[in-house]
Amino acid sequence: MKRLFVFVCVVAFATLLLAGCGKSGSKGKVGLSFSDFATERWSRENDQMTKLLEEKGYTVISQEANHDVKLQNDQIENMVSQGVKALIVIPEDGAACATAVTAAAKKGVKVLAYDRLIKSPDIAAYLSFDNVEVGRQQAKGVLKVVSKGNFVLLGGSPTDNNAILFRQGQEEVLKPLIKKGDIKVVADQWVENWDAANALKLMENILTAKKNKIDAVVASNDGTALGALQAMKAQKLAGKVPISGQDATADGCNSILKNELTVTIFKDTRNLAPKAVELVDKLLAGEAIEGLQQFDLAGLTGDKKMTGKVNCAFLPVVQITKENVQSEIVKSGFQKKEDVYRDIPADQIPKD
Ligand code: BGC
Numbered sequence: 001m002k003r004l005f006v007f008v009c010v011v012a013f014a015t016l017l018l019a020g021c022g023k024s025g026s027k028g029k030v031g032l033s034f035s036d037f038a039t040e041r042w043s044r045e046n047d048q049m050t051k052l053l054e055e056k057g058y059t060v061i062s063q064e065a066n067h068d069v070k071l072q073n074d075q076i077e078n079m080v081s082q083g084v085k086a087l088i089v090i091p092e093d094g095a096a097c098a099t100a101v102t103a104a105a106k107k108g109v110k111v112l113a114y115d116r117l118i119k120s121p122d123i124a125a126y127l128s129f130d131n132v133e134v135g136r137q138q139a140k141g142v143l144k145v146v147s148k149g150n151f152v153l154l155g156g157s158p159t160d161n162n163a164i165l166f167r168q169g170q171e172e173v174l175k176p177l178i179k180k181g182d183i184k185v186v187a188d189q190w191v192e193n194w195d196a197a198n199a200l201k202l203m204e205n206i207l208t209a210k211k212n213k214i215d216a217v218v219a220s221n222d223g224t225a226l227g228a229l230q231a232m233k234a235q236k237l238a239g240k241v242p243i244s245g246q247d248a249t250a251d252g253c254n255s256i257l258k259n260e261l262t263v264t265i266f267k268d269t270r271n272l273a274p275k276a277v278e279l280v281d282k283l284l285a286g287e288a289i290e291g292l293q294q295f296d297l298a299g300l301t302g303d304k305k306m307t308g309k310v311n312c313a314f315l316p317v318v319q320i321t322k323e324n325v326q327s328e329i330v331k332s333g334f335q336k337k338e339d340v341y342r343d344i345p346a347d348q349i350p351k352d
Contacts, residue, residue, distance in 0.1 A: 025059030030280060031079035033072060034064040035092035035116075039194060039223055040249045041269050042090065045114075048273040049088060056281055067193045069093045069159070073100035086110040086280045093159035094119045094301075110283045113310075114276055117161040117300055121308025124283055125292055126300075127276050129267040130314045131162050135169020135220075137319040138244035141263025142216045143173070144321075145242035148182045149215030152206055154199060154228060155190040156220040163190065164302055166220045166246070174218070186210055191220070196227030203231035217243040222252030222264055229260055250339035253325050257344050266318040266328055275313065326350050 030053050037043045042064070050060045061079050065072035069092050077100055079087065087109055091097035094113075098120035101111050105122035113126040153170065156163030177183040187206040191199045199219070206214070212235050219225035222245035232238045242262040245252045255261035282289055292311040298304050300312075320328055329335050331352070341349045 025054070025057055027057040027284070028059070029079075029082065029084045030058045030060055031076070031082075031084035031087045032060060032062040033076050033079065033087060033089045033091075034062070035072065035090050036067045036193070037064045038067075039221070039247070040251075041247055045269055045273050048270070049277055052274055052277040053280070056277065065092055067092055067195075069096045072097060076100035076104060080104045080107060080109055084109060085284055086112065088112045088114045088276055088280065089118060090114050091116050091118050091160075092157075094161040095159070110280065112276055112280060112283075115162070115272065117310075119161070119297060119301055119303075119306065121297060121310060123310060125279055125289070125311045125313070126295075127272060127279065127313050128162070128315070129272070129317050131165035132169040132172070134246055134265045134267070134317050135166035135171075136173050137169075137265050137317060138166065138220065138246065138263065139170045139173035139218055141265075141319055141321060142218055142242045142244050143177075145262055146216045147177065149184070150186040150210065150213055151183050152187045152203075152214050152217045153185055153189070154202065154217060154219040154224055155188075156224065157192055157194045158190040160194070161301055163194075163220060165300075168302065170218050170220075186214060191224045191227075194221060194224055196223045199224035199227030200230050203228040204234075207231060207235050207237075212237065214241055216241060219244055221246040222249040222255075222261070223247075225261055225264075226251055226255060229255065233260075248320050248329050248334060250335045250342075253320070253329055253335055253340045254342050254344075256320070256322055256325055257341065257348075259322075262321065264320045266320045266334070267315070268318075268332075268334065270334070271315055275315075326352075 034042050053060050063075040072092050094117050097118050101118050102120045102122045105111050110124045113123050115128050117126055155167050189202050225243050225245035229238050238260045245261050245264040248264045248266040252264045292313050294309045295312045297306040297308050330337050330340055
């Protein structure tokens, strides 16, 4: 009996020790700094990166700043004082964040700008998607339905460099039609914090000012598009006026199936998170990094005064409409079938 007890204790201790190895992180600490968890993707990517980093033997410290620029910088400083060797940062404000990040880099911390650019030449790398192409595909998706008339542009958060890149792509596609006189931009707004409630208010005001005479909306992500759609619904314009989104969120895809959102842009974040983890692991091991390309900060930001270069990689994006939601989003397992087809009549739900 006594022997059995000792045996059980030894096994339990060994199990604890093994389980602890991944978590306690023999390879050191890595910090994850998120602008917010309001957009669906961020908490998923937090889970994914945490898991992958722990599997590689790192201890993960993760924080989100609830859109507070100062809080995010404080959190980054705090993680540095806790001894993180690397930081993966999704900045709320690409310029303001550079202060904390540059200080961290000077202390030898490897900083990875994740999805959104940090405006500092001291970052080790910037990993994202082809953001200009996102903008092009948003505009093209709307133009498939309406290519003339009064257009509303709803940009993202003005402190997020991605919002500038999305707009660049949108303008590239729309400009020739604006020049020709086919399209008139009747409202051009930026949605602070990418907040759906802000988008709803902005759209209410636009509809009042323009007496509902709008023909298309180029919105920059699903969250803000769904906010704008609420205002459009109240005026019976949802489903009549095409509108774009981004992220292929569960709600966004569901809205596409309900004929309200016209198009979303799928960025397979399941590929970005592992890439970031692998990069951090290699950087910390002092190994050579392949597949990165140098870009000028001036070009990436559209600010000619910015100097320095950054190592970057950009993953491809896919335009999603009603035609390919099932094949690209559901079948690939990016979103759950029951979420995407919520409240959709049974005879419209594919069997596979
Ligand atoms: C990301 C989008 C996201 C938005 C709001 C952007 O920087 O690229 O995927 O929808 O932020 O969080």
